[in-house]
Amino acid sequence: MFEVPPLGGGGGMVAMTYDAIVIGSGISGGWAAKELTEKGLKTIMLERGRDIVHIKDYVNANKAPWEFAHRATRTQQMIKDYPVLKRDYPLNESNLDYWVNEKESPYTEIKRFDWFRGYHVGGRSLMWGRQSYRWSDLDFEANAKENWVVDWPVRYAEIAPWYDHVEKWAGISGSIEHLPQLPDGQFLPPMEMTVVEKDVAARIKQHYKGARSVIIGRTANLTVPHEGRTNCQYRNKCALGCPFGGYFSTQSSTLPAAMKTGNLTVRPFSIVTKILYDKNKKKATGVEVLDAETNKTYTYNAKIIFLNASTLNSAWILMNSATEIWPDGLGSSSGELGHNIMDHHLGVGASGTVEGYEDKYTFGRRANGIYIPRYQNIGSDKRAYQRGFGYQGGGTRQGYNHSAEEISIGADLKDNLSEPGHWTMNIGGFGETLPYHENKVTLDKTKQDKWGLNVLAMDIEYKDNEKKMRKDMLADAVEMLEAAGVKNIKSRDGDGTLGRGIHEMGSARMGKDPKTSVLNKFNQVWDAPNVFVTDGSFMTSAACVNPSLTYMAFTARAADYAVSELKKGNI
Secondary structure (H helix, E strand, O other): OEOOOOOOOOOOOOOEEEEEEEEOOOHHHHHHHHHHHHOOOOEEEEOOOEOOOOOOOOOOOOOOHHHOOOOOOOOHHHHHHOOOHHHOOOOOOOOHHHOOOOOOOOOEEOOOOOOOOOOEOOHHHHOOOOEOOOOOHHHHOHHHHOOOOOOOOOOHHHHHHHHHHHHHHHOEEOOOOOEOOEOOOOEEOOOOOOHHHHHHHHHHHHHOOOOOOOEEOOEOEOOOOEOOEOOOOOOOOHHHOOOOOOEOOHHHHHHHHHHHOOOEEEEOOEEEEEEEEEOOOOEEEEEEEEEOOOOOEEEEEEEEEEEOOOHHHHHHHHHOOOOOOOOOOOOOOOOOOOOOOEOOEOOEEEEEEEOOOOOOOOOOOOOOOEEEOOOOOEOOEOOOOOOOEEEEEEEEEOOHHHOOOOOOOHHHHHHHHOOOOOEEEEEEEEEOOOOOOOOEEEEEEEEEOOOOOEEEEEEOOOOHHHHHHHHHHHHHHHHHHHHOOOEEEEEEEOOOOOOOOOOOEOOOOEOOOOOOOOEOOOOEEOOEEEEEEOOHHHOOOOOOOOOHHHHHHHHHHHHHHHHHHHHHOOO
């Protein structure tokens, strides 16, 4: 059910009690709610923003571009009102209300960091890119092998069953490739590559003697009906919300499952300001909530707490939960809380035209692309930096907008518009960022948001290792397209500012030792074992693949462990 804010409020009211509290309703929060409620726990999900109801509230999902006042583009007023969002593609009128009001929720940039946020039920699960890849031991072992910061406390074999678990429910389409650096999963049938992508893939495989691969993207878009949801309709309007449930989101998948149990209460407009800690019991007792509409304060108690507010907001909640024991916040005893922030650096790639397929066409708007898995620093391919990168992209045919500007009227224009343009091939790199201790967020006690709460200050940047990597990301992109016979190749070395990958990670890393990490191997806060953090905060390193599937797997695993420990009386 959805809870109406209780009467009263303030310090004198009786706290409301549940078995579990889930803070945040995005990809990991939705999974926490599903797993906990299905195991019988009475759970409340606290979301700081408004509710968005599946199907009913996707108000723009069926609109054509010409039905928007400004053709789904951005206006000068939007540019003025959203100084951060304007830095990249998200700013447009088609789903503007899915993004945070920057005037109400500002932040401080000690160094530039492009923070693109969504405060509403479902969070960024409504707007994510849906690319879903498993990690391998290449990723889990990298820190240890390179003697970099701290080792992951887990390996692939331990997480593989949980990847199976979440893939089977979420619905991930993909192809079996038998690549050691990119494990196969429990896939629905793959989407099909275009004729140009198939040709480029074959040429690259031949040229590099199988050392590099071009595969169809592994995406959380359904290719067949699945778990009561309709398959993807190839509209490519995912960021507007999908009325068919054709891609994984909290609204289409985990939330209905949790609600079906009768054990879930959802309370929107609930800003969790702190986790409450009992120093005598040495565990958390609940949370304090500021109602975003009334500004009244409420307390919710629970036996276990899952913190899933997203990497940076989860760090904010932990830091804001300071006590006389830990003045820097709950989970700060190691000195690592708020540090080691990572994102994927991107904006580097190449594109060109492909000849010889003028009689070939595409049908529909496939909500997916191709993927070139990492091949650097694997086997004999050694590079002058650590880790590596992959590419995402696609081969498509231009539409009517290829028309020459000088043909602006009459029959010639109509004839020109009736034929599609040439085929193009484009690839863009996603590079791993190392977990630097000095990349951090802190509380800015000189600046407040709409509700009078101190905001986060960002001190985050990529460094020499990433700069070296970006040179290869560009050079390799050009080289591969040339090898594939692509013509008129143009490279790009765009803005790699961290944040715009929208893959924030690492603010409360897991590890083997409470002296060097915030969480243990089961995502428990060392300092408060009934608090679990399972969003991107726990990541000890970043790999180069999209991370959301890994959040799902670790969340399901942590929930299973939490309930087991609760039943044993250990938490």
